[in-house]
Amino acid sequence: MEQVALEAATHDVSLWALFMQAGLIVKMVMIGLMGASVWTWAIVIDKYMSFAKARRQFDQFEQVFWSGQSLEELYRTLGERQNTGLAAIFVAAMREWKKSFERGARSPIGLQMRIDRAMDVTMSREGEAYEARLGSLATIGSAGPFIGLFGTVIGIMTSFQAIAGSKSTNLAVVAPGIAEALLATAIGLVAAIPAVIAYNRFMGEAGKLSSRMEGFADEFSAILSRQIDEKLQPRQAAQ
Numbered sequence: 001m002e003q004v005a006l007e008a009a010t011h012d013v014s015l016w017a018l019f020m021q022a023g024l025i026v027k028m029v030m031i032g033l034m035g036a037s038v039w040t041w042a043i044v045i046d047k048y049m050s051f052a053k054a055r056r057q058f059d060q061f062e063q064v065f066w067s068g069q070s071l072e073e074l075y076r077t078l079g080e081r082q083n084t085g086l087a088a089i090f091v092a093a094m095r096e097w098k099k100s101f102e103r104g105a106r107s108p109i110g111l112q113m114r115i116d117r118a119m120d121v122t123m124s125r126e127g128e129a130y131e132a133r134l135g136s137l138a139t140i141g142s143a144g145p146f147i148g149l150f151g152t153v154i155g156i157m158t159s160f161q162a163i164a165g166s167k168s169t170n171l172a173v174v175a176p177g178i179a180e181a182l183l184a185t186a187i188g189l190v191a192a193i194p195a196v197i198a199y200n201r202f203m204g205e206a207g208k209l210s211s212r213m214e215g216f217a218d219e220f221s222a223i224l225s226r227q228i229d230e231k232l233q234p235r236q237a238a239q
Contacts, residue, residue, distance in 0.1 A: 159180075
């Protein structure tokens with residue numbers, strides 16, 4: 001018993017010591033998972049700030065759009081800017097509107113379809129921007145535990161080989177190697193759990209923003225449809 005206690009006392013079981021004592025493959029797994037964890041938190045911080053900014057921009061644009069300001073005046077204000085979200089949809093629709101009338105549009109249905117298509121393309125592009133890098137969170141969340149488990153399996157195999165070589169089954173001999181191996185699984189979970197939570201949260205946020213864009217596009221399409229009728233009906237009657 002004194003010998004076992006002496007052997008246990010000689011082993012440093014701090015996290016850093018366990019990492020340093022691990023084999024090369026297990027170390028590579030741990031380093032990779034720690035890098036994935038850092039990347040996860042970088043994405044989380046970036047997306048949190050991006051979605052907060054997007055919500056503010058949506059609210060500000062809707063407040064201006066429904067304030068009664070003329071569409072032409074609003075388009076002149078936004079037309080030269082780099083727009084995102086609802087403002088980008090509005091500018092795309094108005095740009096198509098003005099181009100079509102400058103070229104003498106005669107078909108209300110064709111004009112409406114072109115405007116709707118321009119808004120759909122812009123919504124698709126904006127939606128892809130909101131979901132950018134979320135795939136990395138999904139990959140880390142799903143693969144992280146398995147990568148950690150791979151490191152654990154390799155570590156335990158190495159430990160058992162060392163046990164066979166030393167011909168000792170004392171707990172003091174077995175425990176450090178197993179602890180090193182299990183550390184890989186722990187790091188895998190540390191990387192995966194925040195990634196899964198963040199992925200679900202931000203996909204929900206992206207879905208809400210996409211719904212708001214679709215709702216605005218439908219409302220704006222109805223507004224432009226009425227104006228198309230007002231502008232094209234006199235032209236068609238004169239012909």
